[in-house]
Amino acid sequence: MSTKRSPAHRRSSRPHAVPSPRALLAAAVAAAGLASLPAHAVGTRSFELRTLEELKGGDLTGVSVDSNGNVRAGLTLGATPLPDATSIWSSVVLPDGTVLLGTGNEGKIYSVSGGRVAVVATTGQMAVSSLALAFDGDVIAGTFPEGKLYRLPRGAGNGGPAKLFAELPQTEDVWGLAYDARARALYAATGPDGKLFRVDAAGKAQVYFDSDEPHLVSVAVADDGAVYAGSNGKALLYKLTAPGRATVLHDFDADDVKAIAVAPGAKGGAVYAIANKYAEAFAPPKRNRSGPPSPQPARAQKPGKGVLVRFDRRGVAERMMSDDETHYVSLGLDDDLAPYVGTGAEGQLYTVSDNHVARLVADTDERQVGAFMLAGKRRFIATTDPAVFHEVKGVGGASAVWTSKVLDAGLRATFGRLTWRSDGALELETRSGNTDTPDSTWSPWSPALAAPGDTKSPPARFVQIRARWSRDPGAVLREVKLAFVTDNARAVVTSIEAAPKGQTKPPRTNLPSSGGEAPKPVSALQLTWKVDNPDQDDLRYRLSYRMEGQSTWRSMLKPGEKVTRAEHVWDTTALPEGEYRILVEASDELANPPERALRHSLESGTVLVDTTPPVFRTLALQGRRLTGEVVDGLGPVARIEVSIAGLEEWRPIFPSDGIFDEAAEPFDADLGAIVPPGSHLLAVRAYDSAGNVVTRDIEAR
Numbered sequence: 061m062s063t064k065r066s067p068a069h070r071r072s073s074r075p076h077a078v079p080s081p082r083a084l085l086a087a088a089v090a091a092a093g094l095a096s097l098p099a100h101a102v103g104t105r106s107f108e109l110r111t112l113e114e115l116k117g118g119d120l121t122g123v124s125v126d127s128n129g130n131v132r133a134g135l136t137l138g139a140t141p142l143p144d145a146t147s148i149w150s151s152v153v154l155p156d157g158t159v160l161l162g163t164g165n166e167g168k169i170y171s172v173s174g175g176r177v178a179v180v181a182t183t184g185q186m187a188v189s190s191l192a193l194a195f196d197g198d199v200i201a202g203t204f205p206e207g208k209l210y211r212l213p214r215g216a217g218n219g220g221p222a223k224l225f226a227e228l229p230q231t232e233d234v235w236g237l238a239y240d241a242r243a244r245a246l247y248a249a250t251g252p253d254g255k256l257f258r259v260d261a262a263g264k265a266q267v268y269f270d271s272d273e274p275h276l277v278s279v280a281v282a283d284d285g286a287v288y289a290g291s292n293g294k295a296l297l298y299k300l301t302a303p304g305r306a307t308v309l310h311d312f313d314a315d316d317v318k319a320i321a322v323a324p325g326a327k328g329g330a331v332y333a334i335a336n337k338y339a340e341a342f343a344p345p346k347r348n349r350s351g352p353p354s355p356q357p358a359r360a361q362k363p364g365k366g367v368l369v370r371f372d373r374r375g376v377a378e379r380m381m382s383d384d385e386t387h388y389v390s391l392g393l394d395d396d397l398a399p400y401v402g403t404g405a406e407g408q409l410y411t412v413s414d415n416h417v418a419r420l421v422a423d424t425d426e427r428q429v430g431a432f433m434l435a436g437k438r439r440f441i442a443t444t445d446p447a448v449f450h451e452v453k454g455v456g457g458a459s460a461v462w463t464s465k466v467l468d469a470g471l472r473a474t475f476g477r478l479t480w481r482s483d484g485a486l487e488l489e490t491r492s493g494n495t496d497t498p499d500s501t502w503s504p505w506s507p508a509l510a511a512p513g514d515t516k517s518p519p520a521r522f523v524q525i526r527a528r529w530s531r532d533p534g535a536v537l538r539e540v541k542l543a544f545v546t547d548n549a550r551a552v553v554t555s556i557e558a559a560p561k562g563q564t565k566p567p568r569t570n571l572p573s574s575g576g577e578a579p580k581p582v583s584a585l586q587l588t589w590k591v592d593n594p595d596q597d598d599l600r601y602r603l604s605y606r607m608e609g610q611s612t613w614r615s616m617l618k619p620g621e622k623v624t625r626a627e628h629v630w631d632t633t634a635l636p637e638g639e640y641r642i643l644v645e646a647s648d649e650l651a652n653p654p655e656r657a658l659r660h661s662l663e664s665g666t667v668l669v670d671t672t673p674p675v676f677r678t679l680a681l682q683g684r685r686l687t688g689e690v691v692d693g694l695g696p697v698a699r700i701e702v703s704i705a706g707l708e709e710w711r712p713i714f715p716s717d718g719i720f721d722e723a724a725e726p727f728d729a730d731l732g733a734i735v736p737p738g739s740h741l742l743a744v745r746a747y748d749s750a751g752n753v754v755t756r757d758i759e760a761r
Contacts, residue, residue: 103545103651104476107467109525110539116420117465118524122456126419129737131537133456133529133604134421145447151431152191152199154215157438160199161431162188163447164277167203169212169222172440180217185209192237194246195261199558200225200237202248207231209248209259226263231255235277235321235346240285248290251275253339256289256300268303271296278333280320288331290317295335299375310369310377313337319391321399331371332380332399336387338364363387363405368412370399381412394434402429404425407443424450460529462537466496467523469546471595474519476543479512480527484535487528490542492520515542544599553648555591558642561629581669583633589626589662597651601644603628608639608666616642624650632669637694640668670694670750677724679744681758684732686713688731690746690754695723702731705741705757713744735760 068604111127124134142148144164150162151514158173160180165186169182169474187204194200199215201222202297211225228234228250236249247268254273259265273291280288286310287300295312297320312335321332339362366388380399390402400411400421409422409429429527433440439452478488488509493502505526506516514686517523521542527537561584595598601623604613616630617623630642645661652658674692681687690697697718711734715725735742745755 090355090589094707095398098708104540104543105469105545106543107463107523107525108539108541108716111451112418112420115462115464115540115678119461120420120423121462122460123462123529124419124421124759125462126417128417130540131462131527131535132318132535133460135455135458136453136459137422137424137450138453140172140177140451145170147428147444148430148442148447148449149187149189150191150202151437151442152193152215152437152482153433154193155197155557158215159433159438159440159449160191160212160215161442161447161449162191162201164188169201169217171215171443174452177449179219180215181212181219182208182531183208183222183223183597189233189235190237190248192239194237194239194280195244200239200246202234202237203261204233204235207250209234209236209237209263211263226259226265226643228257228265231257233275235275235280236280238279238287239283240287241285241713243285247279247281247287247289249276249279251277251292252476254291254293256287258303266303269298269300269306270304271298271306272311272694274301275316275591276316276317278320280331282322282331283325284329286335288320288322290320290335292316294339297335297371298704299335309375312367312369314367315347315364318388321391321393323393323397324422327397330397332368332391332393334366334368334388334391334401336364336366336404338362338387345727348673364402366403368401369629374550377482381418390429390431392432392434396434400432401432402432404428407516408440412598422450424448457533458530460533461482462527463539464525466498467525467542468496469521469544470526471519471525471546471549472519473523473544473546474547475515475523477515478509478515478525478542481538483538483589484532486537487531488516488540489526489528489666490515490523490524490677491526492517492731494520498522498524526639536631542695546595546660548597548648548656550592550658550660551648552598552660553592553644553646554590554592556587556642556644556662556664558585558630558664558667560584561586571587583631583669585630585632587628587630587644591626591646593646597648597753598624600650601626601628602647603630604643604645605630605640606643607636608641613643632671635670638668640669641665642667666735668694669748670752671750673752673754674746674748675754676744676746676756679756681731681742684730684735684743684760685728686731686744687726688725689742691724693750694721694748694750696721696749697723697746699747700725700727700744702729702734703743703745704735706744710745731751731760 110245112127115125124135125131145163147164152160158171161170164544167183167185168179169181171178183203188201190202192200197214199212201210207228209226212223213319231250234248235253238247248257252274253266254271254276256269256276257265258268276289277292278290289298294309295314295316297310297317299305299309315336317333317335319334364387366383370378370380385743386403386405388401389404392400392475400569402409407424407426412418424443427445430444433444441450491503491505491506535681603616605616606613614622642664649657649661674690677689677691679688700713703710713729715727740760742758742760747753
């Protein structure tokens with residue numbers, strides 16, 4: 061397969077947006093085929109490319125990659141752009157080898173012959189969605205949005221308007237055409253009423269089948285006269301043996317049956333169908349009712365999920381291939397009746413063997429494979445966005461080149477030994493750079509290695525690997541491995557939090573003077589901290605504390621205690637009350653020799669250690685007037701409340717100056733509105749800012 065993927069289309073193993081170096085490195089491990097290693101590693105790692113997903117995604121020139129991880133010579137493609145066309149919807153090959161292409165968004169039909177491209181006919185429609193070689197070698201074109209069929213005698217035209225062949229009643233969209241040569245009948249799959257029309261040589265159309273679906277989008281005819289049609293909506297595959305006589309061959313868990321291909325009965329008569337489940341709802345292209353359709357920019361559909369299913373003579377379904385990353389657009393069989401599928405998101409062409417080995421045979425620069433032909437003498441792939449005709453020039457050879465996707469080490473790396481497994485002689489090279497898309501700042505390709513050895517590419521974050529088949533066109537590459545070691549990056553402590561053990565949030569430093577439940581004081585603090593660890597080294601933490609106003613840091617840990625998780629319980633029972641600061645040091649000494657080990661430390665804000673409740677220096681009740689004074693060792697006093705014993709309804713009392721802001725707070729409160737006449741036992745309690753509480757009883761008479 062021949063591709064030169066543009067920088068904008070080139071797929072890198074690096075995500076487009078990453079929240080942190082650590083997340084970036086984790087993504088690189090998953091996407092770039094990075095060998096799984098223990099977390100304690102700035103040590104040697106490696107890129108290991110051995111599966112289809114790992115080996116595809118770069119530039120593939122004349123090579124193919126299968127699902128067993130084999131890279132071998134593949135299709136060599138030419139590239140002929142179609143002027144003034146944005147999309148290719150359909151194709152047909154004339155007896156003389158000329159290829160006709162149905163295009164959008166102006167509904168033109170192009171011919172490609174001998175490397176020359178010309179407009180054969182115009183339809184005035186938005187797109188020529190289907191082409192069929194039909195009556196006496198004439199070409200019939202199906203279009204939308206007016207449900208019209210056009211006829212090109214022997215496929216010829218002078219570039220002017222095509223001749224109208226039939227106008228299908230109550231039809232807007234003609235999605236597919238299939239010709240039954242034995243019955244001299246043309247079938248048209250249409251929407252928006254989900255009808256299948258049968259059209260004779262005179263252009264007379266009759267409804268052959270009226271489904272309950274909104275659109276029939278595909279149709280094919282078997283050599284025994286059976287007609288197969290696929291729907292959009294419930295994704296039903298119908299088999300019709302007579303007008304109106306239909307059975308559902310298969311109900312896909314999908315949105316449409318996009319295309320159908322039928323093998324000759326003499327060779328098994330297998331029926332193939334591709335079905336898709338889309339990421340967004342199906343909507344026919346916009347229509348301009350007041351006049352001819354105006355050109356519209358091609359809109360990239362969100363990738364869906366595609367599946368290829370084969371049905372044997374008995375109608376038994378066998379799932380041959382599926383893709384959760386892209387939907388399927390086109391389907392065809394080669395001379396050996398092997399199925400091929402064109403994708404709708406990356407412009408790729410796949411085939412699959414009878415034993416379910418999938419193989420990527422073409423990876424174009426365009427977005428979508430709209431049509432292709434790999435049977436007979438004229439073989440090609442026609443793509444969309446932009447519209448390009450790729451002639452198949454041959455199969456691989458000495459010019460075949462496989463280039464990996466851009467591999468991301470996450471940090472700057474030094475590259476070591478490049479190894480591979482292969483049948484036959486290959487030459488491998490590398491290049492490196494610090495941008496996720498290769499540009500002029502990247503190094504040149506390194507000297508070629510004919511056998512595994514040390515690569516000469518300079519240290520960088522990104523690297524690519526290239527293999528050439530110049531020594532042995534029949535060689536098969538099976539696995540590629542490149543060792544590297546990243547620069548040691550310092551782990552940085554970014555935040556520290558201290559919360560009472562058993563709580564997930566730090567304590568409030570200012571307890572509200574009323575309302576809400578006060579925190580329960582504890583003597584153990586749960587310390588947690590966050591660390592940005594770019595290279596995912598195993599880390600060791602050292603914890604220290606000092607009292608506010610002092611300069612000496614004291615270790616929080618016991619002799620020999622080693623902390624390797626970003627959390628620790630600090631028992632403050634034996635500490636004097638006061639405000640403290642905590643120092644957390646992160647070291648990567650467990651993953652690096654002493655001369656490479658790096659450290660970083662962060663000092664916390666103030667942390668209050670207060671486990672002693674306040675006291676009532678005085679407390680008296682004269683009638684219904686309550687007076688007293690609350691004193692706390694650290695202060696400030698944060699709340700005073702009173703309740704009639706047994707009622708569990710606490711009412712706030714404010715200090716004499718109305719503000720809780722000192723370690724000693726006198727108060728004088730009239731309880732007449734709270735305590736009714738008679739004898740009552742009152743409970744009075746006071747909190748400090750750490751949540752420590754003292755409660756006293758007093759009798760009201």
